[in-house]
Amino acid sequence: MRRGTAFKRMQSPFIWRRKALKLAALALGASALSPLFAQTRDPIRLALVESMSGPFANTGEAVQRNLAWAVERVNGRGGVRLPGGARLLQLSTYDSKGQAEEALSAWRASMDDGARFVLQGNSSAVAAALIDAIGKNNERDPSRQAIFLNYSAVDPALTNERCSFWHFRFDAHADMRVGALMSVMKDDTKLKRIYLIGQDYSFGRSTLAEVRRQLGAQRPDVQVVGDELHPMGRVKDFAPYASKIIASGAQAVFTGNWGNDLTLLVKAAREAGFDGTFYTFYGNALGAPAAIGDAGVGRVLAVAEWLPNVQTPQAESFYRSFRERFPDPADDYVHVRMQLMIEALAQAMERAGSLDATAVARALEGADVSIAGQRGRMRAADHQFQQPLVVGVMDRKGAPGVKFDVEGSGYGFRVVKTISAEEAEMPTTCRMRSL
Numbered sequence: 001m002r003r004g005t006a007f008k009r010m011q012s013p014f015i016w017r018r019k020a021l022k023l024a025a026l027a028l029g030a031s032a033l034s035p036l037f038a039q040t041r042d043p044i045r046l047a048l049v050e051s052m053s054g055p056f057a058n059t060g061e062a063v064q065r066n067l068a069w070a071v072e073r074v075n076g077r078g079g080v081r082l083p084g085g086a087r088l089l090q091l092s093t094y095d096s097k098g099q100a101e102e103a104l105s106a107w108r109a110s111m112d113d114g115a116r117f118v119l120q121g122n123s124s125a126v127a128a129a130l131i132d133a134i135g136k137n138n139e140r141d142p143s144r145q146a147i148f149l150n151y152s153a154v155d156p157a158l159t160n161e162r163c164s165f166w167h168f169r170f171d172a173h174a175d176m177r178v179g180a181l182m183s184v185m186k187d188d189t190k191l192k193r194i195y196l197i198g199q200d201y202s203f204g205r206s207t208l209a210e211v212r213r214q215l216g217a218q219r220p221d222v223q224v225v226g227d228e229l230h231p232m233g234r235v236k237d238f239a240p241y242a243s244k245i246i247a248s249g250a251q252a253v254f255t256g257n258w259g260n261d262l263t264l265l266v267k268a269a270r271e272a273g274f275d276g277t278f279y280t281f282y283g284n285a286l287g288a289p290a291a292i293g294d295a296g297v298g299r300v301l302a303v304a305e306w307l308p309n310v311q312t313p314q315a316e317s318f319y320r321s322f323r324e325r326f327p328d329p330a331d332d333y334v335h336v337r338m339q340l341m342i343e344a345l346a347q348a349m350e351r352a353g354s355l356d357a358t359a360v361a362r363a364l365e366g367a368d369v370s371i372a373g374q375r376g377r378m379r380a381a382d383h384q385f386q387q388p389l390v391v392g393v394m395d396r397k398g399a400p401g402v403k404f405d406v407e408g409s410g411y412g413f414r415v416v417k418t419i420s421a422e423e424a425e426m427p428t429t430c431r432m433r434s435l
Helices: 013-031 035-040 057-076 100-112 124-140 174-185 202-218 239-247 260-272 288-296 313-325 336-352 357-364
Strands: 044-050 089-095 117-120 147-150 167-169 193-199 223-230 252-255 277-280 300-304 368-371 374-379 384-386 389-396 411-419
Touching: 044 057, 044 100, 057 089, 057 313, 057 336, 089 100, 100 117, 100 124, 117 124, 124 147, 124 167, 124 202, 147 357, 167 384, 174 202, 174 277, 174 300, 174 389, 174 411, 193 202, 193 239, 202 223, 223 239, 239 260, 252 260, 260 277, 260 288, 277 288, 288 300, 288 389, 288 411, 336 357, 336 368, 336 374, 336 384
Parallel strands: 044 089, 044 117, 117 147, 147 167, 193 223, 193 252, 252 277, 277 300
Antiparallel strands: 300 389, 368 374, 374 384, 389 411
């Protein structure tokens, strides 16, 4: 795909057109130039390479909203201050269709369009392909080097054995997320049987392996009564999986599933009558709370770097600002880490005093940024962002600690555990070749 975003949805022409125009306007609004800037300085192009069509299109749209809002904030203060004058950021979206080959084609198109900063996250398989391709490109053609900023691809290998000087991850990787959930699970003395299920690709496989490892170390008394992988994005009916979960006698399910694979799984389990606990990476968003309903109250846990019900005035103001910008309940999915990522990039450009990829990458290695009371720093050894994590449990809006719900569902997440950046940090095996 060359430019812009492709939306291939089974919708009426009117709805399809309205949705496309809405997102196109959002992207343009994030990069709109004032007359003065338009006459003097070209914008700095950021290429979002993400799934904007297919089964995970909703996750791509959520990312686009978050990044557009972050870009608007930088542009609202005048842009990135550079020696030749300030320059605004421009966010352009390229549809990967959730496939690695499509993502590589989209990234190459973005390079032809002048973008040297690529943003991606909603697939570790795609991220791995981009890391490899960008590394080879930068070595082969120093005049067209690019930097890869990753906001959600959490396969631990990406900042361990596959680490790269050109790749920076701003999300906690899967092992760190498992550790956060395990800090809650280890205190659940009633838990004796658990079912593990995940998507059949690198991230899903590594997540379940890490759950087994941490269970063995912290809860050897818990029996794993199921451990399986399913095709990613292709299962339309999870009823057979729900039946196996119930038949196993599991008291809890652990899953790293995301997008529709999570929503359909928890919905099937609810409809089948499963009344156990769900330990999830992403149970707090993209339709999951509404699909789970009352059955999830007190039973569905999720881990994140931040939740709307973090009890601080800064967090509440931040969340209300996002909802004012995107008032539609269906658009309610805000990520502080994506805001921190764009802030870190803008500050790195200013410290580098240029847009040279090597200079900006070196400046990013020292990133230390804060937004809404959330502070994170980049670890130079492996380019893994270090920040606090929180675990929340699903409850009804209005219950103690649940001021805000998710996507207008009537259900939100109450923070039950806060893990400091130091507690969440894990060692790395990265042997990065620095420039």
